[in-house]
Amino acid sequence: MSAFPSTAPAVRAPLPRGRRGTELIMLCFALVIVAFAYASVGFGLNGKLPSSLPLYVLGYAVVVFAAHFAVRWLAPWADPLMLPLAALLNGLGIVMLYRLQESGRNGNPGQVISTLSSSATMLQVVYSALGIAVFVGLLALIREPRVLQRYTYTLGTIGLVLLALPALLPDRFSEVPGTGAKIQIAVGGFTVQPEEFAKLLLAVFFAGYLVGKRDVLALAGRRVLGIDLPRARDLGPVLVAWAASLLVLIFESDIGTSALFFGLFIAMLYIATQRTSWLLIGILLFLFGALVTAALFSHVGARFTVWLHPFTRANIYCNPATQLHCVPSYQTVQGLYGLGFGGIFGTGLGHGEPFYTPLVQSDFIVTAFGEELGLVGLMAILLIFGLLVQRGLRAALGVKDPFAKLLAGGLAFVLALQVFVIVGGVTRLIPLTGITTPFLSQGGSSLIASWALVAVLVRVSDTARRPAPQPIQDEGMTQVVRA
Amino acid sequence: MNALELTLIKLAFLAVLWLFVIAAVGVVRTDLFGPTARRRAAPQRSRVTPTARPPKPARPGRAAPQLLLVTAGTLAGTSLGLSDQQITIGRANDATLVLTDDYASTRHARLFPQDGQWLVEDLGSTNGTYLDRQKVTHPTPVPVGVPIRIGKTVLELRR
Numbered sequence: 189m190s191a192f193p194s195t196a197p198a199v200r201a202p203l204p205r206g207r208r209g210t211e212l213i214m215l216c217f218a219l220v221i222v223a224f225a226y227a228s229v230g231f232g233l234n235g236k237l238p239s240s241l242p243l244y245v246l247g248y249a250v251v252v253f254a255a256h257f258a259v260r261w262l263a264p265w266a267d268p269l270m271l272p273l274a275a276l277l278n279g280l281g282i283v284m285l286y287r288l289q290e291s292g293r294n295g296n297p298g299q300v301i302s303t304l305s306s307s308a309t310m311l312q313v314v315y316s317a318l319g320i321a322v323f324v325g326l327l328a329l330i331r332e333p334r335v336l337q338r339y340t341y342t343l344g345t346i347g348l349v350l351l352a353l354p355a356l357l358p359d360r361f362s363e364v365p366g367t368g369a370k371i372q373i374a375v376g377g378f379t380v381q382p383e384e385f386a387k388l389l390l391a392v393f394f395a396g397y398l399v400g401k402r403d404v405l406a407l408a409g410r411r412v413l414g415i416d417l418p419r420a421r422d423l424g425p426v427l428v429a430w431a432a433s434l435l436v437l438i439f440e441s442d443i444g445t446s447a448l449f450f451g452l453f454i455a456m457l458y459i460a461t462q463r464t465s466w467l468l469i470g471i472l473l474f475l476f477g478a479l480v481t482a483a484l485f486s487h488v489g490a491r492f493t494v495w496l497h498p499f500t501r502a503n504i505y506c507n508p509a510t511q512l513h514c515v516p517s518y519q520t521v522q523g524l525y526g527l528g529f530g531g532i533f534g535t536g537l538g539h540g541e542p543f544y545t546p547l548v549q550s551d552f553i554v555t556a557f558g559e560e561l562g563l564v565g566l567m568a569i570l571l572i573f574g575l576l577v578q579r580g581l582r583a584a585l586g587v588k589d590p591f592a593k594l595l596a597g598g599l600a601f602v603l604a605l606q607v608f609v610i611v612g613g614v615t616r617l618i619p620l621t622g623i624t625t626p627f628l629s630q631g632g633s634s635l636i637a638s639w640a641l642v643a644v645l646v647r648v649s650d651t652a653r654r655p656a657p658q659p660i661q662d663e664g665m666t667q668v669v670r671a
Numbered sequence: 672m673n674a675l676e677l678t679l680i681k682l683a684f685l686a687v688l689w690l691f692v693i694a695a696v697g698v699v700r701t702d703l704f705g706p707t708a709r710r711r712a713a714p715q716r717s718r719v720t721p722t723a724r725p726p727k728p729a730r731p732g733r734a735a736p737q738l739l740l741v742t743a744g745t746l747a748g749t750s751l752g753l754s755d756q757q758i759t760i761g762r763a764n765d766a767t768l769v770l771t772d773d774y775a776s777t778r779h780a781r782l783f784p785q786d787g788q789w790l791v792e793d794l795g796s797t798n799g800t801y802l803d804r805q806k807v808t809h810p811t812p813v814p815v816g817v818p819i820r821i822g823k824t825v826l827e828l829r830r
Contacts, residue, residue, distance in 0.1 A: 207702075210698055214691075224687060228684050232677065268702075269695055269698050276691065533685065534681065534685075535681075536677055536678070536681035539677070561685065562685070564689070565685050568691075569688075572691075572692060572695070575695050575699070579699075582702075586749065588746075656767070
């Protein structure tokens with residue numbers, strides 16, 4: 189009731205909290221930026237507006253406005269910023285893909301990069317449309333966050349199967365060519381990365397599981413040295429999550445996903461129980477596991493070597509003709525050179541040379557932005573991610589239902605963690621692990637999963653901000669009878 | 672396209688990108704603190720002048736609290752906008768603010784506006800309601816920013 193404007197003189201009308209108009213304005217602003225970026229790439233590369241500008245930008249605008257009207261209809265009280273922020277990031281990703289596709293391999297427009305076909309931009313626009321369709325579909329399907337709670341174990345099982353599937357399939361279905369990482373399922377010409385969806389499903393599972401168990405996890409146990417230690421039997425699920433993430437690490441050679449998966453679990457455990465001990469136990473377990481696997485398995489150890497000694501002569505040399513078989517740190521070093529080349533203000537869109545970095549369109553797209561938009565532009569992009577995460581956490585704070593609270597908190601955290609892991613990796617803050625940058629990187633799975641994540645956050649924020657229903661009874665009719 | 676024009680385009684793009692970030696932060700700000708005073712006053716004027724009604728009694732300026740904020744307890748961070756309706760607090764499902772607090776009663780307390788100020792009244796709770804350190808025994812005016820303690824939950828009126 190509190191959100192309805194009142195006419196009483198004593199109290200000012202509370203602000204209307206739907207704010208769909210604000211969303212529309214910010215969305216238009218985001219689209220203007222995307223169109224500007226697109227035009228800027230055209231000027232930078234060819235000195236004229238790209239002929240495909242109306243096609244891509246208008247196509248993208250139609251899809252995004254469709255999403256806006258779906259939100260008006262399906263989630264009228266939702267947060268006004270989530271959709272524009274996501275739309276801007278997705279649009280910038282499309283523009284950067286176009287830019288990389290146009291410049292071709294090593295800056296020769298004739299040569300096509302094997303992992304970036306000439307229709308990559310068009311495909312990315314189609315994937316964006318698919319992602320937004322999933323976004324709208326989820327909003328229509330999930331009218332209340334708590335309906336997901338009914339499927340806690342079903343979704344958890346599906347999530348675990350999806351996570352384990354690439355490891356179980358034969359190499360020719362699941363291996364990413366040239367990397368040795370088994371993280372995808374190839375069917376026909378298309379590949380799906382199931383881990384992106386597994387992440388979301390497992391977040392639902394953790395939320396459902398922890399809502400039931402959080403009191404026993406938080407309250408039972410002893411206090412040692414000022415830290416609340418949990419009971420040994422309550423440690424079970426944490427150890428299972430830890431073991432599963434290590435198995436992913438070993439059998440799929442995918443450090444990024446394993447870090448993401450375990451980090452998500454520990455963060456949600458911390459949100460549920462408010463016990464720092466879980467955080468400490470989690471971080472120590474993960475560090476221990478990562479160090480042991482680095483010592484035992486060469487492909488994990490190589491990441492540490494590249495991280496610590498990227499500029500060693502043996503690591504740095506690469507024959508540009510056969511980029512896929514480079515010595516380990518070539519990619520990292522090219523990314524760092526790109527960032528350095530960009531400097532504070534960047535080279536301008538279309539003027540840098542981000543194409544020398546292998547896989548710049550997926551794992552290393554942040555370095556392409558850093559090179560062409562500079563530190564200033566990269567900070568703006570990171571802030572946009574930060575705002576998206578902040579809106580998610582705000583929705584988690586605002587919502588009453590503990591399941592929705594945990595789910596939104598966990599999803600917002602996993603978005604932040606994913607950005608941290610990949611941006612930290614390419615800037616050599618932490619060992620590099622190949623995961624996608626949400627919304628920016630090439631790839632349908634990542635894009636669709638990111639839109640699904642935002643759909644859940646939008647749904648939770650809608651629930652959090654929806655005003656309580658008006659009481660049917662007139663307040664004046666109620667009488668308080670006292671003894 | 673000479674170098675100057677390209678540099679200008681580059682800087683203009685960065686400026687627009689940052690403008691978006693600042694606008695987004697502005698939206699977050701209005702979400703937290705409400706629209707600025709100037710914008711809030713505008714619709715008020717347009718509503719009053721065309722009908723030529725006598726002006727409403729002067730609204731209390733910055734003094735009137737705008738929202739009720741939970742600062743501690745399981746609901747910490749929750750806020751409720753204030754209207755002219757009373758706010759009931761307790762574990763009952765029909766309370767305006769439903770507490771999940773083992774130390775709160777089903778119908779614990781209520782907050783209601785009277786003569787331009789908000790009063791808190793204990794509804795016969797088991798563990799009592801405290802305004803700052805004082806136990807509330809009769810309806811007591813609540814100044815802005817003074818904590819109301821109910822069980823493990825602490826509430827505050829905010830502007």
